[in-house]
Amino acid sequence: xDKYVVDAMVRNRLDILNRITSLFIVKxxxxxxxxxTATENNMAVINLICLCPDEFIMKRIxxxxxxxxxxxxxxxxxxxNPKK
Amino acid sequence: MQKAKHISGADxxxxxILAEGIETVFGYPGGSIIxxxxxxxxxxxxxxxxxVRHEQGAVHAAExxxxxxxxxxxxxxxxxxxxxxxxxxxxxxxMDSTPIxxxxxxxxxxxxxxxxxxxxDMLGITTPITKWNYQITKxxxxxxxxxxxxxxxxxxxxxxxxxxxxxxAQTEMCNYIYDKEYALSQMVQVVRPDESAKISKRIEKAxxxxxxxxxxxxxxxxxxxxSGAENILxxxxxKACIPVACTLLGRSAMNFHDHYYIGMVGMHGNIxxxxxxxxxxxxxxxxxxxxxxxxxxxxxxxxxxxxxxxDIDKTEFNKNVTVDVKIHGDAKEVLERIYPxxxxxxxxxxxxxxxxxxxxxREKVIIPKLNSVSLNMAQVVNAINDHYIERVSERKNTExxxxxxxxxxVGQNQMFAARYLKLTRKSGWITSGGLGTMGFGLPAAIGxxxxxxxxxxxxxxxxxxxxxxxxxxxTILQAGIDIKIVLLNNSFLGMVRQWQDLFYDxxxxxxxxxxxxxxxxxxxxxxxxxxxxxxxxxxNAVEExxxxxxxxxxxxxxxxxxxxxxxxxxxxxxxxxxxK
Numbered sequence: 044x045d046k047y048v049v050d051a052m053v054r055n056r057l058d059i060l061n062r063i064t065s066l067f068i069v070k071x072x073x074x075x076x077x078x079x080t081a082t083e084n085n086m087a088v089i090n091l092i093c094l095c096p097d098e099f100i101m102k103r104i105x106x107x108x109x110x111x112x113x114x115x116x117x118x119x120x121x122x123x124n125p126k127k
Numbered sequence: 128m129q130k131a132k133h134i135s136g137a138d139x140x141x142x143x144i145l146a147e148g149i150e151t152v153f154g155y156p157g158g159s160i161i162x163x164x165x166x167x168x169x170x171x172x173x174x175x176x177x178x179v180r181h182e183q184g185a186v187h188a189a190e191x192x193x194x195x196x197x198x199x200x201x202x203x204x205x206x207x208x209x210x211x212x213x214x215x216x217x218x219x220x221x222m223d224s225t226p227i228x229x230x231x232x233x234x235x236x237x238x239x240x241x242x243x244x245x246x247x248d249m250l251g252i253t254t255p256i257t258k259w260n261y262q263i264t265k266x267x268x269x270x271x272x273x274x275x276x277x278x279x280x281x282x283x284x285x286x287x288x289x290x291x292x293x294x295x296a297q298t299e300m301c302n303y304i305y306d307k308e309y310a311l312s313q314m315v316q317v318v319r320p321d322e323s324a325k326i327s328k329r330i331e332k333a334x335x336x337x338x339x340x341x342x343x344x345x346x347x348x349x350x351x352x353x354s355g356a357e358n359i360l361x362x363x364x365x366k367a368c369i370p371v372a373c374t375l376l377g378r379s380a381m382n383f384h385d386h387y388y389i390g391m392v393g394m395h396g397n398i399x400x401x402x403x404x405x406x407x408x409x410x411x412x413x414x415x416x417x418x419x420x421x422x423x424x425x426x427x428x429x430x431x432x433x434x435x436x437x438d439i440d441k442t443e444f445n446k447n448v449t450v451d452v453k454i455h456g457d458a459k460e461v462l463e464r465i466y467p468x469x470x471x472x473x474x475x476x477x478x479x480x481x482x483x484x485x486x487x488x489r490e491k492v493i494i495p496k497l498n499s500v501s502l503n504m505a506q507v508v509n510a511i512n513d514h515y516i517e518r519v520s521e522r523k524n525t526e527x528x529x530x531x532x533x534x535x536x537v538g539q540n541q542m543f544a545a546r547y548l549k550l551t552r553k554s555g556w557i558t559s560g561g562l563g564t565m566g567f568g569l570p571a572a573i574g575x576x577x578x579x580x581x582x583x584x585x586x587x588x589x590x591x592x593x594x595x596x597x598x599x600x601x602t603i604l605q606a607g608i609d610i611k612i613v614l615l616n617n618s619f620l621g622m623v624r625q626w627q628d629l630f631y632d633x634x635x636x637x638x639x640x641x642x643x644x645x646x647x648x649x650x651x652x653x654x655x656x657x658x659x660x661x662x663x664x665x666x667n668a669v670e671e672x673x674x675x676x677x678x679x680x681x682x683x684x685x686x687x688x689x690x691x692x693x694x695x696x697x698x699x700x701x702x703x704x705x706x707k
Contacts, residue, residue, distance in 0.1 A: 052318075053315070054315045056261075057250070057262065058250050058251070058254065061251070061254065062254060065254060065255060069255060086315075103442070103445075103446065106441050106442040106444070107442045109317075109319075109441065109442075110283075110284075110440065110441070110442055112258070112259045112279055112314070112315065113259075113315055114315070114317070115315045115316060115317055115318055116317075116318040
C-alpha cells in the first residue's frame, strides 16, 4: 500500500478528528499519524498520513470529505517512497 | 433590527422550528426532554405535535412528512434509548436523501461521559449516518445551530441532521434573535474552485452525445423529484424522442402513460427498461446513484453506452459505475440548459424495440399474474389503480393520481406496488429504497398525511413489515389520522421466502409467520376493517375502501407462493433477467 499525506482545513469542533479519521476507517485504511493545529479563527488544520492501496480510493474519500459541512478545504499528496 | 427575547433554551428551540415554517413535529417525551415538552404545551395552537408510540415511528413519520410536503421533517426524542431508537430512521433518511432534523435530548453538560442515567453518545453513534450533527451545550447556541441544521438538511443533496441538546441548555435562559443570515454566515466557508466553465463544456458534450445517439435512454432517479424537474424531463424526452426509465425512488418522475415512459429499472424492474439499458448507446442518468439494485453486476452494466451523469452530489460520480460525462448540478437547472439544444431525431425503431419488450413482459408476466385464479399482490395493486385512485380522482375532479400519496413498506409488497401502480408526476410516491427498512410504511404514511392533509394516503404493506411498527395504529387512533392500509397478507416474509424458493432449495427457514387476528386489532384501534381472499371480491373491497371515511384496513389474503418477476438475481448482469 502507498502512503498518502492528507491536509485539511476544518472547523474546530468537538469531534472533528473523529469525523476525519472515520472517513478512512470505514474503508479499512490504516491511519498512521494525525496532527491537529487549532487556528485563531475557530478553524483547525489537520495533517494525516494514511495507507491506501489505490489512488482512486483516495479520490473518492476526497470527494466524500468535500461534502462534509465542517471541512473547508482538503487535499492529498502521495508520499515519496524511496524504495520504489 | 429585531429585539432580542429573553427566553429559555426550550422556547428558543420551538421558536426556531416555527420560524422554519414547520407546522407538525413527531415525537415521544422522556426524562431529559421534559423541559421542551413543558414549553410545547404553550405552543399547542401553533405547533402540532403528533405523539407516536415508538421513536422509530417518529423518524419515519418525519420522513413521510418531508417527502409529502417538501418541507423539513422534525422529530423529537429523549436521551439514551429514545435517541438510539432514532438510528434506523436516520440511516434510512441518509440513504434516501430525505431532509429531516432529529432533536434528541442529552443529559446535563456537566454529567456528560459519566454513564449518567439514559446517556448515550449520539454524536458518535450518528456520525456516519447523518449529513451533519451537533451537540448544543449552551442555550445561546440554539439561535445559531438550529437554522444551520435546517439549512444543511434541505440544501444540496438533502439528508438527516441530528441535534443533541443537553438538558441544561433547554432550561437556561438566553437572549434569542432568529437571524438566519447571521447563523449561516457562521458556517464554514467552503473553498470550491469555480467549475462553471467546465460544467458548460460538459453540458455541450452531453448535448452532442444525445443529439448524435441512435439509441439514447434517460434514467430518472429521485433527484428529479427533489429538484422538481419532472416537467422539463418529460419535455426533453418528448422533444428528442428519448425513452425514459425510472428508478424505484424516482418512480413518479414520469407519467406512467407518457409515450416515452418504459418502466422501472433494476432488480425487479420492467424488461424494456433493463434490456434497453444494455442496448443503449447513450444513457443520461439524472439524479440517480447507480445503486447495485439498479446495475446488477457492474462490469456488465450498459456495455455499449456512453454515460452522462447529472447529480447534485459529486461523490456519486464514478462511485459505482464509471461515467463518461459528469455534470455536477441541480437536475432541473441542468436539464433546462440541455433542453433548448436538443434536436428532434426519429428514433421510432428504438422506441418500438421497447414496446416489443413490454409486449413480451405483458404476455409472459403481467397477464398471467392478473388472470391468476388465486388472489395475488398484482391483482390487489391493479384494483387500487382502477377502483381507488380512479374513484378518488373522479370524486375530487382532478387528474388521475393527483392528490393521492402512495406509501409502501419493504419487500414483495413494495415491488408489486412499484411495478403495477399507475403513478403520475402529480402522485406522491414514498418508499424506503436505499436502506430497505421494513416497518417504514405505516409511520411514513402517518407523516405523509400530516404533511399533505388534503391528499388521500394509501399504504401498501406486507404482514411482516406492518407488524414491525404496528404500534403506530395507536397514533392513528389518537391523532385521528385518515389513511387507508392495504395489507398484502401472505403469512410469510415474502421476499426472503422468494429467495429461499429460488436460490436456497426451497428451505423456508424462519419465514413463515403465524399472524394475529388483524380484524380484532383494527377493532381495538377503531379502524374499519375488510378482508378479501378472492380475485372476484377485490374490486368490491377496494371500492368499499374508496367510499369509506376515516382510517380503513383492507386485509388481502394473497397467494403465499407468488413471486415477483422479472427478477435479476443478486450479482448477475441485467442480461440474466428471469421471468420465472
